[in-house]
Amino acid sequence: MNYHSPSSFEEASAIAAGASGTTRFLAGGTDVLVQLRADIVTPDDLIDIKHIPGVKEISRTEDGGWRIGVAVAGAEMTECADLCADWPGVVEGMDLIGSTQVQGRATLVGNLCNGSPAADSVPGMIAAGCTVTVTGPEGSREVAVEDIPTGPGRTVLAKGELITGVTIPARGEHGGDAYLRFIPRTEMDIAVVGCAVNLRLDGDTITEARVSLGAVAPKALLVEEAANAIIGTTLDDAALDALAAAASAACNPIDDKRGTIEFRTHVAGVLAKRAAKIAYARAKGESA
């Protein structure tokens, strides 16, 4: 295995594009190292991107949004008070990945590129409308988060391409987001269902909403029907029921020992309701 520590994304991309065998990018390493040690994937070239300037930075964009470096660990996001105030749901999703120790290493982009349908950080990013910058031999492009995974373990990234940053939009006025997941226990497990809700209010009425579900289909979903169920409402009981029904209807989960299809479908609805209530309260400036 060759270990590389390039000093620019262009250099990283060139190494990957020119490599003949298996290539992996190393940021937090929480997935790559597990695969390496279990002899599941032994890369011929391992490209450590942590030495590229700026990858550990969290910064404001010109329009008031956020730019998260690709090597920013979950714990560093949780420790950024302004980011937590703007996008608690995005931060919650990241914060739910693994233990304190894993939080010290795991990154948003790593979680996204691992391609797990149950990746905890992804629904929050989708609901928030996050985009990522993809850099490759042909240059850079901006891609919506929901368009990155294509199925379990697969992404749209081509040979030589890597994600070089995450952009979270400006929070704006009267907005709130939340992420909840359900697992057989309370920590460390893979989500049975994850649900993120991001919404904006005009007075008591929801004017914009995005709802995303994780772990219920081969990739995280942006569920328009669920968003439509609450847009124009004050999140009354009827709207919540419609939201739950739409979330459940969007589920296409696998049946394994972590939960039957029926159970997962039901819980998706329960979580959608609970997440929407939290997001709504946050949009109103109430603590939740």
Add this chain to the structure above:
Amino acid sequence: MSKRIHVSTTVNGDEADFLCDPRETLLDCLRDHLGVMGVKEGCGTGDCGACSVTLDGRLVCSCLVLGVEAEGKEVGTVEGMAAGEVLHPLQRKFIEHAALQCGICTPGILVAAKTLLERNPDPTETELRYWLAGNLCRCTGYDKIIRAVMDAAAEMREAS
């Protein structure tokens, strides 16, 4: 066989150099190349926390860090907790409360608890239980660990 890489790092405040295969984890490098045996392997997948160390002050599982990533960084392990013969308050309180049995997970739990108290000197029991959720202990049921850390935190707050 991959080309071996020279790594210069700091372990518990002392400069340390080693040669490693780039596939080797920090855990293996600490144990096999530097003789730092307090780090333990319980799972190798970052799920048990027995190999917990700090890397530039950040709590990590050393099984999920490559040895080469320690270049220029500061590594902290359980061996760095006591000042000579004087035990760290957490170590003393673990004895007072019998917060360990077989001892294999204990170094990782101490390192984890120490990093928590550095950030949050006055954690609630719930905060502490969540913080330590990455450290599996099969012997104690955690009860005495929680009491020992809370007691140590109280003592450290009084002393500061």
Add this chain to the structure above:
Amino acid sequence: MPKDSGIGASSKRREDVRFLTGTGNYTDDINLNGQAYVHFLRSDVAHGRLNKVDTSVAAEMPGVVRIFTGADFEGVGGLPCGWQVTDKHGNPMQEPAHPVLAQGKVRHVGDPIAAVVAETAAQARNAAEAIELDIEELPAVIDMKEAVKEGATKVHDDLESNLCYDWGFVEENKAAVDEAFEKAAHVTTLELVNQRLVANPMEPRVAVGDYNRATGDSTLYTTSQNPHVIRLLMGAFVLGIPEHKLRVVAPDVGGGFGSKIFHYAEEAFCTFAAKALARPVKWTSSRSEAFISDAHGRDHVTKIELALDADNNFTALRTDTYANMGAYLSTFAPSVPTWLHGTLMAGNYKTPLIYVNVKAVFTNTVAVDAYRGAGRPEATFQLERVIDKAARELGVDPVALRRQNFITEFPYATPVAVEYDTGDYNATMDKLLEMVDRDGFEARAAESAKSGKLRGFGVNTYIEACGIAPSALVGQLGARAGLYESATVRVNATGGLVVMTGSHSHGQGHETAFPQVVADMIGISEDMVEVVHGDTANTPMGMGTYGSRSLAVGGSAIVRATEKIINKAKKIAAHLMEASEGDIELKDGQFTVAGTDKSVAWGDVTLAAYVPHNYPLEEIEPGLEETAFYDPANFTYPAGAYACEVEVDPDTGKVTICSFAAADDFGNVVNPMIVEGQVHGGLAQGIGQALLEGAVYDDNGQLLSASYMDYAMPRADDLPSFQVDHSCATPCTHNPLGVKGCGEAGAIGSPPAVVNAVVDALQRGGHNVTHIDMPLSPGRVWQAMNG
């Protein structure tokens, strides 16, 4: 007034300093000069004919020293089974061969096929991938009931069937039991699963074999709970090495919980290979390897029936259990569902007629053997669940129904072959109810309801047979070993003592508790007593640590050896003070002559023993060192009452433990702080079984729960703080310390309390749920509520 030293004091654990500073010496911390590393190539299919194992390419890989296969072990013994059960017809159980490396067939995922020894662990791993295998896959036998059907694929071709034994207990009682059921006013029936568990000590197994060419001595360093047992089994049955040429060392061991009792193939391999290669050979298990090579626990499928008369007295109990043995018989596997399970079916109750049937079955799964509690948790769970179900069917208070049927007079001979020496089950129940504020439950339930949660209260009792075990009795029951324990107490010239014990400490705190006993007897400081254990070279032949036996049996041996020391020391003291031996008293480390002011100190006497200038040489030998072997007269019977309160989220089925209380009777207690910790740990494992843990195989014999992501063990945020009490002590009547053992109680007593509480919560919520199989995952609870 709590004592500050000796028996009854919460002395601080002296072993802790080394563990807390990273200076413990665990097996994986041992690296010998010139050591090679072994990697085992294991079967990835559950059942198959091994047509070819071609190591020719692999053998040429970098760093490979030698590759061993099953063929290298022809003529070497297989791994022995230490217990032979006799079936209900009087025939011995079916006992298959268990080769060190697979021969002819592979029988479970993880069965070792070849062992690659190389200069580094990575080289051994790489070379193993280059071994060419031709395995003709056979149908996997996974389900026990399918396995014993006519025409089922056989795990072992040379056995008659997959049935290891069909055991009836007590077979002579069967007709009377059946008759009692016909006459019963009420019968409660419950079918349940006590799921397969993985012990998962946090330290994976490690073995380092060494061989000294000059002396011909072999040494094995291993993660074992009982080094002498390993030496005996491996030396005598597998490798043919006499004990005096074989040393087994179990240094600091990172937890066992039963899984490190057994003699494993990897231990035999490393010892064998070290001799064959004349260099040290080390194996360190990965966690994923541990899941498919450590013996598992539990895995019973049971139907239990309880008969009651019109006054709600228990009149008979009948059980029918299938017990999974896995693919091979692990060291003590046959004893677990029989003598450690059937003999406990009376529980704390005076049920006059009991019949237990157990069918032990071979399947293409990892071997199942003792895991914390071993048989007794299975007995307790089914009994306490069926009683709870009966109470609900009859509309009576579950506590009252239990109390009505408690055994209250001792000694009590049960209808299942054991005699309880002492106990007070009402006392522990009273204490428990005082601890849990049962009267306040309704208010707490109303509070839970406000946040949409269902609250439930569950209670149960338990009894266990510990202090394993009277050798003559277990010999009659099929044990191929004695179960005494040993101690050598060596007093040094300046008065310090070394206690060499056959018990092994891997978290139990023996290094602290045993000195408390000895120091108390002599009246000296605990610091003057040191414990040596874990090395066959410097401890007397002992049977090790399991079955909550260390203090009850090992501690008793220490008491007996110390008594011998004191007796001899009194003779010396009598000589020094020119008094009669009968007048010598020992108190606070001083020998005095009754009725006089004469005294000599402990240290004067010990010095005289080793510098015998003024010494009764014609009467006694110099020196002060004694050995005792203690063989218990009976089991000990710790018992108690446990209660759990839970909240269930009806929308998701998620169960939260609100509180857990345990009132135990362990007899006398040497170190209350250590005992508390033992109970806590047991509770965590029992609650883990109830809510989280389960080893699951698919139909092809692949273990689905083979990592910490998939096998959920309790973490700090899964558990509450526990309330524990052991003040209701009825001292054991037949060992010198009056102790009963505390290591397994928590794991035995807690699962039914949790399940009873969840069923209670659901029934209070209007759901007609009478049972849910463990683990009570949210999905299972939700399914149960929603039909």
